[in-house]
Amino acid sequence: MKPPHVLVVDDEGNLRAALNMLLSMEGFQVTEAPGGEHALELVSAGLRPDLLLLDYRMPGLNGGQTLERIRAQALDAPAVLLTAASGAHDLARQHGFDAVLQKPVGPDVLVATLRKLLPAK
Amino acid sequence: MSMRFQAASGHSPNGVRAAWRQFVDSGTIDAARVRMPIAQAWRRSRTAGCDPYQVRADVLSPADTAALIRAEGRLVEIATPFLAALSRAAGAERHAAMLGDASGRVLKIVGDAETVADENFPRAGSLLSEATAGANGIGTALAEGSYVELVGPEHFIEGFHVFTCQGVPLLGLRREPVGVLSMSVRKQATAAKVRDILFCASEAAECELLSERLTETLASAAPLEHILEALRQDIVQRIAMARLQFELAARQIAAGTDAFATLSAAQQLIQKFRRQAAVWRNLVGQSTAAAEPAELADLVDDFISLMETEARVAHVQLAWKRADRSLVFDDVQALSQRLLTALLNAIQVTLPGGQITVSLVKLEREAVVMLGSRLADGSEYVDRVAAPLVR
Numbered sequence: 001m002k003p004p005h006v007l008v009v010d011d012e013g014n015l016r017a018a019l020n021m022l023l024s025m026e027g028f029q030v031t032e033a034p035g036g037e038h039a040l041e042l043v044s045a046g047l048r049p050d051l052l053l054l055d056y057r058m059p060g061l062n063g064g065q066t067l068e069r070i071r072a073q074a075l076d077a078p079a080v081l082l083t084a085a086s087g088a089h090d091l092a093r094q095h096g097f098d099a100v101l102q103k104p105v106g107p108d109v110l111v112a113t114l115r116k117l118l119p120a121k
Numbered sequence: 122m123s124m125r126f127q128a129a130s131g132h133s134p135n136g137v138r139a140a141w142r143q144f145v146d147s148g149t150i151d152a153a154r155v156r157m158p159i160a161q162a163w164r165r166s167r168t169a170g171c172d173p174y175q176v177r178a179d180v181l182s183p184a185d186t187a188a189l190i191r192a193e194g195r196l197v198e199i200a201t202p203f204l205a206a207l208s209r210a211a212g213a214e215r216h217a218a219m220l221g222d223a224s225g226r227v228l229k230i231v232g233d234a235e236t237v238a239d240e241n242f243p244r245a246g247s248l249l250s251e252a253t254a255g256a257n258g259i260g261t262a263l264a265e266g267s268y269v270e271l272v273g274p275e276h277f278i279e280g281f282h283v284f285t286c287q288g289v290p291l292l293g294l295r296r297e298p299v300g301v302l303s304m305s306v307r308k309q310a311t312a313a314k315v316r317d318i319l320f321c322a323s324e325a326a327e328c329e330l331l332s333e334r335l336t337e338t339l340a341s342a343a344p345l346e347h348i349l350e351a352l353r354q355d356i357v358q359r360i361a362m363a364r365l366q367f368e369l370a371a372r373q374i375a376a377g378t379d380a381f382a383t384l385s386a387a388q389q390l391i392q393k394f395r396r397q398a399a400v401w402r403n404l405v406g407q408s409t410a411a412a413e414p415a416e417l418a419d420l421v422d423d424f425i426s427l428m429e430t431e432a433r434v435a436h437v438q439l440a441w442k443r444a445d446r447s448l449v450f451d452d453v454q455a456l457s458q459r460l461l462t463a464l465l466n467a468i469q470v471t472l473p474g475g476q477i478t479v480s481l482v483k484l485e486r487e488a489v490v491m492l493g494s495r496l497a498d499g500s501e502y503v504d505r506v507a508a509p510l511v512r
Contacts, residue, residue, distance in 0.1 A: 011430075012358060014386070015362045019365060022368060025372060057351065057354055057430070057434065083354070084357035084358055103358060103360075103361035104329060104332075104360045104364040106202035106364070107365065107368040
């Protein structure tokens with residue numbers, strides 16, 4: 001069975017790398033994008049992840065704008081907002097995220113949230 | 122990695138056991154056989170009337186324990202992932218990772234099934250202050266106000282001699298104890314394996330508690346609320362990264378691989394968080410508004426680091442020419458706010474893709490932070506923030 005594929009979009013390289021290592025240990029396949037524009041390029045080029053994990057505050061497109069444009073490209077993968085913003089739940093609702101996690105998040109909670117959102121195969 | 126503690130060293134278990142026996146029988150310390158902090162902890166235990174052969178059972182009722190855990194809910198919530206990671210790092214070894222409150226009352230235990238199920242082992246609701254449980258990883262860490270390790274017979278109560286226990290107090294904003302993290306294992310080798318990660322866990326948990334205070338503080342900082350909230354998010358990002366590095370380290374230790382690099386990275390993030398949080402607190406006016414000596418180059422250093430993401434979001438590069446030491450005497454809170462205003466103005470007027478050059482000039486009576494960038498019409502933007510030098 002193919003491992004579930006997560007697209008991680010965050011401008012902090014160290015955080016992306018740590019998320020990549022952790023999620024890989026948990027059996028996910030991870031693709032990293034350092035910003036919204038890069039994520040859109042990947043999706044335009046045919047990347048079809050099972051899940052999206054997005055930061056909000058990033059240079060260029062923020063996480064909400066990125067998700068809206070990804071959705072416009074007919075990618076309906078469940079999306080998780082991972083942010084330190086105090087109004088995270090409002091942001092998530094406003095942009096159509098399926099779940100929101102407040103930084104700093106415990107790895108167990110992160111992994112459980114992603115697994116819960118995985119589309120049934 | 123900078124460690125704030127030293128592990129137990131040197132003394133043979135038999136020598137310590139003999140010293141313990143002599144102390145409980147006669148009250149005299151054999152200083153050649155027992156470490157000074159342990160000797161002091163034994164004296165405190167004895168003075169408090171602790172019985173070396175029996176734990177004084179002070180365990181809350183299930184209802185009172187539940188009420189205490191509810192009252193300390195945020196501490197428990199923050200510490201839980203760290204307890205789980207400590208337990209993971211210990212792997213299949215007999216162990217218990219514990220969280221205590223500021224009085225040494227156990228709030229939560231995570232460990233192997235056998236240890237946790239042992240009815241003689243402390244449980245949630247047990248009081249492990251030195252007065253009740255003698256020198257031990259929780260009570261002694263709180264009494265000393267710093268990391269402790271007690272190996273076997275260094276515990277005051279004989280029933281704990283099979284354990285090696287380590288404890289680190291968790292400190293609040295004013296460095297007051299708010300709780301304690303502790304790790305008890307049967308093998309000293311396992312204790313050595315988890316020592317660094319316990320230290321890192323305590324630092325990270327303290328930072329998470331502090332980051333909550335930043336959120337609470339923000340509500341009172343109306344004029345610059347938007348930018349301060351953005352900077353707060355950037356600071357919390359450091360802790361988010363540290364938490365993940367910490368988890369990775371726990372897994373590396375459990376797998377028997379070297380976690381030093383990962384823990385060092387987490388440690389650096391934690392230090393960065395602490396410095397940035399200190400700058401941030403100055404910005405929201407939580408510090409005392411009195412003049413004090415401050416190293417301006419360090420302050421600008423931390424400021425530039427704090428503003429990195431904000432500048433990146435504005436597509437502006439900050440170029441900071443690290444300067445020689447410039448000890449100034451100023452109201453650090455007001456100085457920080459002047460620096461913030463100057464940097465925000467500079468970011469606002471600088472063209473996307475442009476660069477703000479920050480430098481420090483030392484004059485006869487003052488040190489001046491110079492900010493320069495190029496404007497859309499091609500002219501040069503210059504701003505300055507001055508502070509009087511210490512005479």
